[in-house]
Amino acid sequence: MLVHSRRARRAVHAVFLALFLPVFALPFLVVAAASLATRWSGILPAGVTLDHYRAATGGDAIDALTTSLLTALAASALALVTGTWAALAAKGSRARRVVGLLFMLPVAVPSVVVGLSLLVAFSRPPLLLNGTSTIVVLAHAVLVTSFAHQAVSAALDRLDPAYEQAAASLGAGPVRVLLRVRLPLLLPSLSAAAGLCFALSMGELSATIMLYPPDWVPLPVKVFAATDRGALFSGAALAVVLMVTTFLVLLAVSRIRTRAVHR
Amino acid sequence: MTTGIRFDGVSVAYGGDVVLDSLDLTVEPGEVMALLGPSGSGKTTALRAVAGFVRPVSGRVFIGDRDVTDLPPHRRGVGMVVQQYALFPHMRVDANVAFGLKARRAPKDGIAARVAEALEMTGMSAYARRYPRELSGGQQQRVAIARALAVRPGVLLLDEPLSALDARLRSDMLAELARLHRDLPDVSMLYVTHDQMEALTLADRIALMDRSRLQDCGTPQDLYRRPRTEFTASFVGTANLLPVTVTGDGVRFAGAVLDVPAGTAAPGAPATLCVRPHAIGLGEGPNALRGKVTEAQWRGATHRLCVDVAGHRVTADVGEPHGTPPLGTEVTLHFAARDAVLLPAAAAGAGGGAAHG
Ligand SMILES: Nc1ncnc2c1ncn2[C@@H]1O[C@H](COP(=O)(O)OP(=O)(O)O)[C@@H](O)[C@H]1O
Ligand SMILES: [Mg+2]
Numbered sequence: 001m002l003v004h005s006r007r008a009r010r011a012v013h014a015v016f017l018a019l020f021l022p023v024f025a026l027p028f029l030v031v032a033a034a035s036l037a038t039r040w041s042g043i044l045p046a047g048v049t050l051d052h053y054r055a056a057t058g059g060d061a062i063d064a065l066t067t068s069l070l071t072a073l074a075a076s077a078l079a080l081v082t083g084t085w086a087a088l089a090a091k092g093s094r095a096r097r098v099v100g101l102l103f104m105l106p107v108a109v110p111s112v113v114v115g116l117s118l119l120v121a122f123s124r125p126p127l128l129l130n131g132t133s134t135i136v137v138l139a140h141a142v143l144v145t146s147f148a149h150q151a152v153s154a155a156l157d158r159l160d161p162a163y164e165q166a167a168a169s170l171g172a173g174p175v176r177v178l179l180r181v182r183l184p185l186l187l188p189s190l191s192a193a194a195g196l197c198f199a200l201s202m203g204e205l206s207a208t209i210m211l212y213p214p215d216w217v218p219l220p221v222k223v224f225a226a227t228d229r230g231a232l233f234s235g236a237a238l239a240v241v242l243m244v245t246t247f248l249v250l251l252a253v254s255r256i257r258t259r260a261v262h263r
Numbered sequence: 264m265t266t267g268i269r270f271d272g273v274s275v276a277y278g279g280d281v282v283l284d285s286l287d288l289t290v291e292p293g294e295v296m297a298l299l300g301p302s303g304s305g306k307t308t309a310l311r312a313v314a315g316f317v318r319p320v321s322g323r324v325f326i327g328d329r330d331v332t333d334l335p336p337h338r339r340g341v342g343m344v345v346q347q348y349a350l351f352p353h354m355r356v357d358a359n360v361a362f363g364l365k366a367r368r369a370p371k372d373g374i375a376a377r378v379a380e381a382l383e384m385t386g387m388s389a390y391a392r393r394y395p396r397e398l399s400g401g402q403q404q405r406v407a408i409a410r411a412l413a414v415r416p417g418v419l420l421l422d423e424p425l426s427a428l429d430a431r432l433r434s435d436m437l438a439e440l441a442r443l444h445r446d447l448p449d450v451s452m453l454y455v456t457h458d459q460m461e462a463l464t465l466a467d468r469i470a471l472m473d474r475s476r477l478q479d480c481g482t483p484q485d486l487y488r489r490p491r492t493e494f495t496a497s498f499v500g501t502a503n504l505l506p507v508t509v510t511g512d513g514v515r516f517a518g519a520v521l522d523v524p525a526g527t528a529a530p531g532a533p534a535t536l537c538v539r540p541h542a543i544g545l546g547e548g549p550n551a552l553r554g555k556v557t558e559a560q561w562r563g564a565t566h567r568l569c570v571d572v573a574g575h576r577v578t579a580d581v582g583e584p585h586g587t588p589p590l591g592t593e594v595t596l597h598f599a600a601r602d603a604v605l606l607p608a609a610a611a612g613a614g615g616g617a618a619h620g
Binding site: 162174180181187 | 314315316335336337338339340341342343345347349350351352353362363366367410411414420
């Protein structure tokens, strides 16, 4: 929005904060406060302790965080490869819309259904994956591939064919054109898609809870377990750890993107 | 190594629309051929058929004596330069120029030297470590040309390479291209443009396209001095096109008999007389035309006068030293018989450009 006078700009900022703070920031502030609290005073947490964080950064909790990170990395890598591949393969063909809709289906149904269907599909040899970490990764990938596919498809549509044609006329075969020209030009969109997939996977709970084996417990499950048994403050500390970690990873990804755009 | 290009009855259609209609054209080895024509006449399509980005529905394309019709673009060995440059934005200038050499697996130790040579040739050596976005339009176009030349193609395809540049830069680049062609006498060039100046300046021969078809082909002088159709006359240079009737020993125009070689035209037949504006003089002389000045433009060295001769508009570029005649003045124009060309009358509805007043 183009706003020129300084007063008008201040007004716009004020309105933005008035809308943004209660909806986005306040819930997170409450969680952050709760993670440090010892008791409730009325509707607000009160008292200060670091005990919850000591619990949230040791032993079990760290294992869960690592599990979450590994799951999210694997799932977003899988989603990115699948989504990009599908977008490249279906480009300019009539299959494009159909493929897009297929990837979108898992997002449209409750995640529990996705978990359940994977459970049923992979419950028998030779496709026996129940009780493995693989099925958790698979579920996350299924849930987030649509976002990768959408982002890459849209970027491919905008990509000027002149680049790949210039490359081909210079003697580059399809593989070289893909690796040296198309993918580098898609890098900003790919990294944006990677960030989104990663964030979605870090927070996934409903499908995970149906599938996770005892030796592969992602952090959101821990958060849920803690709040479920009434340990709200510990749950809040775990949630803060989850948020901060995700935020740091997204920050790193967006730095890659900034570099890619500004070259 | 010399390589020409040959179109052998090449037709291209997009979903049933024929946009290139059985093109027959040969670009000799080392020749610069301009494909000149109005926008939408199928020039780019013809060029893309050589590069391999569009498949002809019929006909064959040859590069040298190799039939490339069924080869994918990366096996054709042509260099291509397009209007929007298409430099790879994520690579520095030197990497852009080296791209084709790497793609063709040139020996590693030779690549740097070839890149330096190509940048030298286009005067871009000082910019090797820049990214394309750090260059001006003219510089980007030079890099695009260097990139295409680095692989030493036998054939260079240029699609309106100068149309994104401003007028000044365009004429500089035109001179550069002419110099490049002198330095690389073996490279055949197919140069697509809608600008007759570029075609006249650069080309050994001009192929004139209109409405998906090749209309005419010849040297610039040939097309300019001896056009064969009204379209050629009006598209290559400017022309007065006057409707005349052939008589026994000349032509009749607006009641007057003009002394013009009628060639083989049958007496009584309608025809079109083509006279270039600069061939028309002010004052009495052979083939006098009388009329009123309706428009006058001062153009520095010359005046452009538009004179209404019996309802027909005649344009003359005259070097009148005593100022522009006022509008409405009765003037007499004349031209020499050898400066006039008699053309067959255009079929009704076809071939625009006749200067009916
Ligand atoms: N990819 C395409 N799909 C459909 N029609 C096209 C395509 N490319 C060009 N055309 C049509 O083909 C005709 C000739 O185009 P083109 O060769 O680009 O003309 P020029 O280069 O002479 O301006 C135009 O009418 C244009 O609309
Ligand atoms: Mg064109």
